[in-house]
Amino acid sequence: MSIKILKSLKDNLYTLKSLVAGDAKLIVGLAILIIFLVMGFVLPSFSPYKSKGWSQVTRDVPPCWEHPLGTTSTGQDLFWLLTFALQNSLILGMVVASVGTFVGVVVGLVAGYRGGYLDGLLSSLSDIFIAIPSFPILILLAALFLGRIHILMLAAVFCLFNWPWAAKQTRSMALSIRERTFIDSASFSGIGMIGTIFGEVMPLMIPWILANFVNTVLVAIGAEAGLATIGVSSLEEATLGTMIYWALRYQAMFRGHWWWITVPVGVIVILFIALFLISLVVSERFVLGKDRR
Amino acid sequence: MSKDQILRVEDLVAYYKTEKGDVKAVDNVNFFLKPDEIVGIAGESGCGKSTLLNILYGFVESPLKVLSGHVLMDVDGDEIDIIHKDKNEIEKLWWKHVSYMPQSSMGVLNPVIKIEDQFIEIFDKLDENLAKNEIRRKVEENLNVLGLPREVLSSYPHQLSGGMRQRVVIAMATIQNPRIVYTDEPTTALDIVVQRGILQTITKLQEQTKNTFVIVTHDMGMHYQITDRMIIMYAGKVVEIGETENIFRKPLHPYTLLLIESLPRLGDRSERKSIKGSPPSLLNPPKGCRFYPRCPYATRECAEKEPPLTEIQRNHHISCFRPLR
């Protein structure tokens, strides 16, 4: 039994590796992502400035040698601020993606594979959460905290509204895989539900799970930035969204401090395109239709 | 073309272009079709019979390519080579002189369009300027012959059972009375009672219209029941052609014998023999007779030279060096 699981782990990893084999879009996307990951997780340790706290440097200095991206009206170096912002945003995205995808996939697999009463219950639950527009509720929640909401609380609520999407998709995939005879023969051979799910079903879904994960990171960072832009995120933390908020608040655009607003907007655009490219290529490799198996 | 032939296939070679190389799905095939008969093409999966059918019909889409040969058809007195004709001109023949019934009837009809509109599409395609009611009348007549009620016309495909859908496909294929009807596995996924009904329908139709039906199937039982002549294929080659009765009574090619013996027979409780081994890869086919590795009667000659298709008895051709006597 454990050998089977080990072998299936190896299969899963192998699928992962074969996905990364050469493709221009993927390479571009991955390259950009890696750059941002380095900026967000390696560089902050080297920052000569603190992540929070204003008036650390001269204000409103355009990009120059000493401050490669300029400084803000609140007296922070933009480049190092960006590294902290990237870190927070990326962490937020990845936490939401991990929890949301994990819960969603587990729920979807159980619902799709078990069927019956459990399926009905879980499906209705996820349908309801999909149908309720999450953003107004998020705004309400964040507003109640008067802009001092903790970033992890935000992440938790994001996860709450995120898992149903993965669950719904996973469930329909599980249903169609269940129809395939080789799954039934696996169950006839006495492996049991968990073994079947992890040994036979999961390897087929790995590309999709990966694509979904990347996508969720994107969505989560975007949602936080959206909340921040209207001023309801955790405004004291540095995130990509709060950078935009403060830039708008200080009228950066119209006072000619273009660097302050351009940097977070530009980074978001590039990062999102990169993430999207990755998820697109990964999901293109993923064909659950008749041509593959 | 002589009076008793409406289609002649000469030295037909066709292959699929794949990443690993060229797969010769149809390798040097020769035969002819007569008017007013039901011909069955038999063989295992992957022997090239479906590919052959598509080529005869004129539907050659990449990665399939015809390398050489001729498919000569008699159209209103003229002899046309389907291989060398333009796509547009071939499409003009479709559904008028020849028609095609695909393998599975489950998903071949557009789910969002009513059946009668799908029939009208066919008439539109043929550029026949018939009024809608005339079309409807014609179609109803046709449906009647096939035992389908009028309500079928105003229904959608998902409202019909598998058997009814197959009959609709038969109706579409035969409504303009084509001279040749190609059908690929007409009874897949249908239960045995419905199967029988479909076969009876086909037989009845053919008797009425006196056209030529070409049925591709691996089901030897079906061949036995309704075909007049049979073409046995193996690994892209024709191994035996003859009248069905003769073939079943006294098969001459070892492969044919094994095919027939794998059929279950009522009352015979002996163990069914399955043919050992599997067909060769068509990427790099072996030198001699393709059946050599699995043939119980093979000799050295069979391994080295390819047996040509010869007329061994009247109207009975085989390609074999050691035919059964």
Place this chain on the structure above:
Amino acid sequence: MRPIVKYVITRMTSYFITIFIGITICFLMPRFVPLDPVTIMLSRIKSVARINPEAYQAMRETFLEIFGLKGTLQEQYFNFIRRAIIGDFGISLAAYPSKVNFLIAIALPWTIGLLATVSFIAWIFGNIIGLLAVYYKDKKISSALQWLSIAVYPIPYYIIALILIYVFCFWLRLFPLMGGLPIGFKLSLDFRSVLTIIYYSFLPGLSIFVVSLGWWMLSMRALSINLSKEDFVRFAKMKGLRGRVILIRYIFRNALLPQVTSLAMGLGTIFSGSLVTESLFSYPGIGQLFYLAISENDVNLTMGVVTLSIIAVSTSALVIDLIYPLIDPRIRYGGR
């Protein structure tokens, strides 16, 4: 029971359940948050004036009543539901003494007008262009379009809005920054009014339009490619039907079905995205109202707007779902 009746009943049931649960969440949230709006309000007042204890208590009672916080949890809930059904959300604090309903009634047409027009146009154009991109898939413009939609689709609406603001308002100075109407403009039923509205709504609309368009193009393209591998499309080709017929009757008509469903499911996302976009442009819609409510801590207004958002999004999704059987005969008439 006829299948379509079953479908309608199922759909409407989940509609009501969704709204009910959504509103309940709205109700519960403020009550489980550590901050108490009444205390905050009062402390604000206390910081600018001196109040004696009786006045303080009286004000506290009033606020509790206004915010619907009086009584036990069940009583509050019951009150809340009752008021939600009637549609009375009380008086707004930020725009005192206007009623919340009044504010919403002015703002709603702007948002609906913007969203409905833009979403619909983007959906139609996106589907058509996506289809053509598949038909002409060998021409350069098709892959150019594909790359364009890949570049645009992942970007949130408000980011595009910011970019558009920068380019068109600041740099090129072609469009006004404020959405809706210029200050002091008198609205009347004439062509000039219509043009002005379009001019001022153009940028907010464009932000949403561009991103939505990208999504519909990409998804239509993917759907069409998948569909062209289907058995019935292959059979249609083998019948020799004209390319245009196959494209429209076989591929497009079948691709539209999931696209309609996507539209229904995506309304929530489009709405959310537009909220931020609206506030960036000070567009006089629900988004702006939201912003006002939040910055002024106007509990009633916030509740009203959130409840309304939930109802609005669910209702539009419901409408689309009810239209769906009209185009999918498999739902209209059941199968055997």
